[in-house]
Amino acid sequence: MSDQTGNFAGKVILITGGTGNIGLATASRLAGMGAAIALLDLDEGRLAEACKGLGTQDTLAKGYVCNVTSVEDVHKTINAIISDFGKIDFLFNNAGYQGSFAPLHTYPEDDFARVMQINVCGAFNVMKAVSEHMVSRRFGRIVNTASMAGVQGPPNMAAYAASKFAIVGLTQTASKDLAPYNIRVNAISPAFMGPGFMWDRQVELQASAGSQYFSTDPEEVSRQMINSVPMRRYGDINEIPGVVAFLLGEDSSYMTGVNLPIAGGIL
Numbered sequence: 427m428s429d430q431t432g433n434f435a436g437k438v439i440l441i442t443g444g445t446g447n448i449g450l451a452t453a454s455r456l457a458g459m460g461a462a463i464a465l466l467d468l469d470e471g472r473l474a475e476a477c478k479g480l481g482t483q484d485t486l487a488k489g490y491v492c493n494v495t496s497v498e499d500v501h502k503t504i505n506a507i508i509s510d511f512g513k514i515d516f517l518f519n520n521a522g523y524q525g526s527f528a529p530l531h532t533y534p535e536d537d538f539a540r541v542m543q544i545n546v547c548g549a550f551n552v553m554k555a556v557s558e559h560m561v562s563r564r565f566g567r568i569v570n571t572a573s574m575a576g577v578q579g580p581p582n583m584a585a586y587a588a589s590k591f592a593i594v595g596l597t598q599t600a601s602k603d604l605a606p607y608n609i610r611v612n613a614i615s616p617a618f619m620g621p622g623f624m625w626d627r628q629v630e631l632q633a634s635a636g637s638q639y640f641s642t643d644p645e646e647v648s649r650q651m652i653n654s655v656p657m658r659r660y661g662d663i664n665e666i667p668g669v670v671a672f673l674l675g676e677d678s679s680y681m682t683g684v685n686l687p688i689a690g691g692i693l
């Protein structure tokens with residue numbers, strides 16, 4: 427079977443947030459499995475660089491500048507991808523923004539709206555546009571990036587937690603709405619991935635938010651976070667792509683609507 431995990435020759439995948447840490451690591455893994463990759467993100471230069479790193483003789487990679495918060499932009503981009511590649515088999519719906527860190531009573535309203543726009547409306551816009559195409563083909567596999575913040579609301583992250591709970595709900599509803607069309611929709615929920623942008627930012631911002639839950643010293647916050655993980659370490663970005671590949675491929679053929687934690691034992 428060509429789309430068992432490990433062999434995606436002939437498959438086309440769209441990855442949003444494609445030049446970010448998780449998006450690019452996943453693109454690289456799936457390109458190695460033979461998939462053709464459409465990377466969607468905000469910055470043209472970063473897209474060009476990412477595609478250069480992905481393109482080999484056997485795989486095709488192309489970048490698309492698109493802001494997922496714009497319905498018009500998303501539709502234009504999906505049409506361009508279908509025109510360039512002929513189809514979209516898989517969607518890794520992964521673009522996201524973490525937002526501010528502040529207790530609820532001081533959380534900035536404009537940032538709350540921004541996080542919801544990117545993480546919820548953006549994910550919906552892409553999933554809706556791609557699923558129209560997938561319904562017409564009676565085939566599709568979608569993986570949404572949620573977060574453990576969408577399973578347990580962490581302190582100081584009202585917008586992010588709300589947005590990722592929404593992704594879990596969206597995944598469950600979409601899995602039911604799209605099941606009759608041979609489209610499976612699942613989610614992953616990473617936590618404490620690092621080192622790198624999100625990890626460093628989260629440690630520093632939790633320290634500066636000054637709550638009873640974390641120290642004001644970033645190094646101590648880092649220890650506190652690791653101590654909350656049963657496996658007592660943070661996750662590596664490269665521990666994500668294999669799980670995405672599993673959910674996209676036919677090794678997970680009877681799974682839809684699930685949210686898989688990638689979180690060292692946090693449930």
Ligand SMILES: NC(=O)c1ccc[n+]([C@@H]2O[C@H](COP(=O)([O-])OP(=O)(O)OC[C@H]3O[C@@H](n4cnc5c(N)ncnc54)[C@H](O)[C@@H]3O)[C@@H](O)[C@H]2O)c1
Binds near residue numbers: 446572618
């Ligand atoms: N890194 C972690 O610890 C972690 C944990 C749980 C969940 N996540 C989620 O994983 C996903 C990827 O995160 P990451 O760690 O790779 O972060 P990242 O910042 O490296 O990547 C996010 C990417 O999304 C893109 N993006 C943001 N807004 C966009 C928009 N409006 N339109 C198009 N693209 C946009 C960014 O340009 C960036 O390339 C996010 O949804 C994030 O919430 C990350």
